[in-house]
Amino acid sequence: xxxxxxxxxxxxxxxxxxxxxxxxxxxxxxxxxxxxxxxxxxxxxxxxxxxxxxxxxxxxxxxxxxxxxxxxxxxxxxxxxxxxxxxxxxxxxxxxxxxxxxxxxxxxxxxxxxxxxxxxxxxxxxxxxxxxxxxxxxxxxxxxxxxxxxxxxxxxxxxxxxxxxxxxxxxxxxxxxxxxxxxxxxxxxxxxxxxxxxxxxxxxxxxxxxxxxxxxxxxxxxxxxxxxxxxxxxxxxxxxxxxxxxxxxxxxxxxxxxxxxxxxxxxxxxxxxxxxxxxxxxx
Numbered sequence: 152x153x154x155x156x157x158x159x160x161x162x163x164x165x166x167x168x169x170x171x172x173x174x175x176x177x178x179x180x181x182x183x184x185x186x187x188x189x190x191x192x193x194x195x196x197x198x199x200x201x202x203x204x205x206x207x208x209x210x211x212x213x214x215x216x217x218x219x220x221x222x223x224x225x226x227x228x229x230x231x232x233x234x235x236x237x238x239x240x241x242x243x244x245x246x247x248x249x250x251x252x253x254x255x256x257x258x259x260x261x262x263x264x265x266x267x268x269x270x271x272x273x274x275x276x277x278x279x280x281x282x283x284x285x286x287x288x289x290x291x292x293x294x295x296x297x298x299x300x301x302x303x304x305x306x307x308x309x310x311x312x313x314x315x316x317x318x319x320x321x322x323x324x325x326x327x328x329x330x331x332x333x334x335x336x337x338x339x340x341x342x343x344x345x346x347x348x349x350x351x352x353x354x355x356x357x358x359x360x361x362x363x364x365x366x367x368x369x370x371x372x373x374x375x376x377x378x379x380x381x382x383x384x385x386x387x388x389x390x391x392x393x394x395x396x397x398x399x400x401x402x403x404x405x406x407x408x409x410x411x412x413x414x415x416x417x418x419x420x421x422x423x424x425x426x427x428x429x430x431x432x433x434x
Contacts, residue, residue: 185409192216192402199398215399216407225404227378228385229411235300235381236360242305243359244345244352251314252340256326266315272308278368285372299373300381304363310355317351318344353422361412382408 186206191199195212198205219225253259254266284303285294293299321344329339345352367383374380377388386404 188402188405188409191398192406194399196397196399212399215403218397218400219404219407222400223385223388223404224377225385225407228380228382229408231379231385232364232382232408232411234297236363238297238301239304239363240356240359242301243307243310243355246306247310247355248314248345248348248352249337249340251311252318252344254311254315255318256321256323256344257336269308269311269315273312277303281369281372288373295374295376295379297379300370300379303369307355307359309358313351313355314348317348321347350422353419357416357419360415364412 190206190208192215193211193213194208194215195210198208198210254262254269280303288294288299288302293302326339326343329343334342364381365383366381367387370381370384371387374384377385380388386401386408
């Protein structure tokens, strides 16, 4: 009596299953802190400080969110985050798009050297220049203001690099035809180049807003007033007042601060992926 052996899966199907399993595992590792934050924000105090670890609370404590909103001016912190991130993004677009267009579509002496400086700027962390910027803002008496939170970031070497890579993929004949039609270089940048680079602009906007919404270092250095505190800085005020004893409202506040970024990414996901994919490493 001969036994029958199960057929082996095709190699490409095995690789796909393994790859999917690894992606799911990686996603679980990345999402685990956020899931735990959401879980704790919905738990009453008697379920948080227990030896048992369970993700789903036995009783949903919506009062944690009420406490988070009423204990500190969380709405003000979120509004400050919108003002700061929006201001930074607007100025970054105003400066980076023309610079990137010039590096990609205009010929002038030293263009390659200038682009090399942009690439070198990608390697310099902001913390290196934080002290000179802080001293300069202190001399100008601009600390503890929206200006101090926005001004140091109005230029972005990453933005110049990303837009330059996108503009380099566009045909030069398109811009030559616009010049023949009588458009100025400024009109070409804002009426032709930027609309064509909308996927790259969306990707850059997601990167910029995420970075500055989550930034704690510079607001902690440049500001002291709660009235202009950004969301991460505001969470510190909340933690100081709670002193770590009321963890549910603290996690509820952190959830409310994180939610806008998640919604932003979900809304811009497709355009974001197209922008990242289209900004290839073309020289």
